Amino acid sequence: MKKAALLITLLGFLVVAPKARAQDFDSEKAYQDYVYNLGIYRDTYSDYEKAKEFYLKNKTLTLKEEARKKTLAMLASRDELERVYLSAIRMRLLETKVPAPDKLDSEIEWYKTHRQSYKDSDPLEDLFGKSKESEARYKTDTSVVIYNSLFGITLGEVGNLRVEQENIHKSIREKLDKNIAEGKLKIDPFNRWLTDIDLVIQNLKDNDEKAKKGIAKLYEGSYISPLSVYNSAVKPFVSSTTLLTELNSFLTEFLTSLNNQLP
């Protein structure tokens, strides 16, 4: 009897819990969450700066306590901001159908745990020490994960647009072959156009490879900053945008011409 009651309760929770959690949380909502937390961080930072200034002008115990409280609030909101920002990136990666870097989840977890390490009673010196921990983590691990993830999002977006157009290309080709076999169309000039389109697709794939090689430098350690590696890695995608537009107009032209020639 006891087991049955427990089982029913557990099943009830299993049915209700996912519905309550889902709430249509997508990358846009995660982004809005990030923007909201950015606002909180900016406010707490401004409060911290003012309190610090007051204390440095007049070094009283009361003003020091006030500055300590504001520093604590700012540091906690900074960790929270990092966690929410990384989560927003994660959601975007999910929607782009790109696998997230291995370390992304551990970074999110690190900021979550570190934020909890701040105690209301922490003296200023401890707060400065904990801030140094965040700084070291950001510089050695987080920034690398961030730029690798941002690269992944762009790679995914460009790749998805190429694949979608490749699918259209495939369907046009099938239509062309069918009409040629039925004697409704001549292969000329479509054969040459197809070669041109194939070349654009190949160039797009080459750009992806070039970019991937560029971002791999993030893990080689011989760079000025992760941002500089990211900026140069992403450069081939600028040319990919032009190629994607070209592919789009070629396919449109091809299809229009094909349709016009059909009886």
Next chain:
Amino acid sequence: MNEQNLNTNQAPITPSPVPQPIRPKILDLVKGVAKKMYENKKIFRLMIIILGALLLVTIAGLIFSAAKNRGQIKIAVSPTPQATLQALEKNEDENITKLKLLKEKIFNLDIYQKRLSPPSLNFDISF
């Protein structure tokens, strides 16, 4: 005396089985289960707490969602273009319509992911 003997020799009268209605049987079963559960105080209390919590969450959800909807200004969302429908209307090739939509996506590509660029943080905070 004779009367007494006669009475003792008589076979005992057994009442013929009366078919019981099904409804009371089910009711008895439910009562039995409820009684057993009630007797088992730990499970009973646990169930009451869980059901109570679920009821409260449901009521709170209904109240707050209604309040939220009242406070919100309803923004009319323009219908998203339906590729196939448009194609049918204009007698246009479905692939042409898809290509038009893709062109817009290419145009809106954010190569450097500026929207998601990392927040600028100050780590030099000691004083």
